[in-house]
Amino acid sequence: MSILLYKDISIKEDVAGCLLCNDAPCSKACPYSVEPDSIIRSLIFENKLGAVNKLPNPMPCETCDTKPCKEACLKGKINEPIQIDRIMKVISTESKTKEEVVDLSIDFCGIHCENPFFLSSSVVGSNYEMVAKAFEMGWAGVAFKTIGMFVPKEVSPRFTSLSKANGPFVGFKNIEQISDHTLEENIEFLKRLKKDYPSKIIVASIMGQNEDEWTKLAELMTEAGADIIECNFSCPHMTAKGVGSDVGQNPEIVDLYTKATRLGTNLPILAKMTPNIGNMTIPAIAAMEAGATGIAAINTIKSIMNVNLSTFSSEPNVEGKTSVGGYSGKAVKPIALRFIHEMKNCKELKNAPISGMGGIETWRDAAEFLALGCENLQITTAVMQYGYRIIEDLMDGMKLYLSLQGYKNISQIVGQALPNIVPADKLERDSICYPRFDRDKCLGCGRCYLSCYDGGHQAIKINEKTKKPVLIVNKCVGCHLCVTVCPVQAVLPGKRVNTKQ
Structure with missing residues (x-):
């Protein structure tokens, strides 16, 4: 039972x-x-x-x-x-689901993509062999690891993670910089990929140190066969001055470098935004007005994590030292969605194509980004953790979801969630949705009681005979802390009652 x-x-x-x-x-x-x-x-x-x-x-x-x-x-x-x-x-007690024909292809920045799933600009797409393998497995495109005029000198180690309760890591920190291949090697990678996989989409991520470099890099990537140019205005841990998130935080420099990139190409341009800023719409508007075609967001978040309390060193530990690095993984998804919503809710940006990233692991994560207005999705950390094979369940899960909901094309869900996210003063405040207890499922562990008493409104008591919770209705404010903490899903949203006098 x-x-x-x-x-x-x-x-x-x-x-x-x-x-x-x-x-x-x-x-x-x-x-x-x-x-x-x-x-x-x-x-x-x-x-x-x-x-x-x-x-x-x-x-x-x-x-x-x-x-x-x-x-x-x-x-x-x-x-x-x-x-x-x-x-x-x-x-095996579940019934099999018949999958209707669903089209996962979608147009992004005027380019037809076989599905919205791309590798994002990072180590997961940094040479020919890696990207070729990913393409063979079903990934529709790659934002190739950021290419510059220089080859950075890296440190070892440069990755660490944040875990909880011995589960898979929820957060990931890196202090890796742009491509460690030469400009010539990277151009050859792009040429071979486009020749061997003409239907796949190549996004060339670039980073210059001045206007001339941005223009030249755009020219070279266009000649190499790229379909889209992505301007990396947002890497949080570059060692050189005037690059990375230093650029993305300054709308004047974003404007300058976007214009310089546009001089070097007629391809669509994505401006990759930094989340290390209060209002992303300001540099995003500057990029679009300067000639960008769309926005990519978000890049990693500046972070410090895992301080060793014996040595007081932090991770990644490079001979006892570390630096501020980029935080990514499942834990950053809510932050990414918040920034994307703000841009889609901005009148100057509402029609800008957005390539969304930040914490996408499953088809459900991907669908949330699409529902908030993204038309393209980029993934790195989940690939680093689980491999390219996640594309199988990204596509299969998405098709089954769309099929059951009656959608024929993935583009039909783009932006569907936007009308349901409103300013706080527009939320309904004249009713309470009370919790409902499933007595069959309830184990009598008392977690809901503890959380409500110590962190809520003391609206739950324990029945001495059954050891199960009882709601004190006149104290309950409908906050649903009990719903959130129940380990067996025995507390559910119940009846909504009008409280307006």
Whole structure:
């Protein structure tokens, strides 16, 4: 009974420990050619419908007594193997979803893209072999790692992460600079990619140190076969003066360098914006007025993280020292969405094409960026964490979502969420949505009581006999802290009551 009652929670916990192996031994061990690694990966990336669709029919796992997949699971070398049999049993109770024909192609800056998923300008797209592999797997384009006239000298190490409760990292810091290949090498990479993959979109990210360099780089990227030029006005940790986020914070310099770039190309230009600023619309407007075609946002956020309390050094630890670096990953998604909303809500920018990035891991994350007005999506940190293979669930999950919602083309959801984000003074304030307790699901753990009493409005008490929560209606303000903290989803939004006198 409980495994089905709590199946969504059970599945999340069971798959959370998966090591997401390359060439997974669990799938290699299955005598029935079931691929549990692919199914579990879909569950991890919020593509449950896709996971169910991958189940064979009939289901051999139900009659398999030896469980060779669990025997082969590398997690068993740490503590316990992933409960593959239990995962399969739970999701096999779900019905398969028929996928209607859905078009993921979308036009961006006047260029047709087979889907909106691009690699963003970083190490994940920094040479021919890497990008070619990504293209073969289904990525529609790449913003190639930023190219300059100089090759920076890098440090080691240059990456670190922020984790919680031994789960996958939620935040990532890097102090890496632009491409460590020469200008000539990068131009050759772009030429080969465009020759071998003519239908894929090449965005050449550039960074100059003066007007002449911006113009020259734009000319060279155009000659190399790029489809779009991206001006990197936003890297937060460049060592040279007058580059990176120093540029993006100054609308006058943004104007100057955008005009210089436009002198060197007739291609669409994206101005990549820095989030290390209070109002992104100011430099974004300057870029558009100076000749940019669209905006890319957001780049990484200036950060310091993981101070060692024994040595007082911070990470990445370079001989006991570090520097302010760029913060990315799932944790920055709300910040990225906020900046994108502000730009789409600005009259001077509302029609500007936006390439959105910042914390996209799953198809659901991607759909949120599209719903807030983006027409293109760029991804780095999730690829660094999980590999190019995430494109499978990005596309499959997106298609299944669109199909179930009755959409035929991905462009139909672009901007759909914008009307529902309003100024605070426009929100309904004459009613309360009270919480509702699911008595069957409630375990009696008291988490809702603790949070409400210590961090809310003391509107919950515990029934001494059942050990389950009871709402004190005249104290409840409908804040939904209890809904948020319940570990088993037993507290839900309930009835909305008008409070206007």
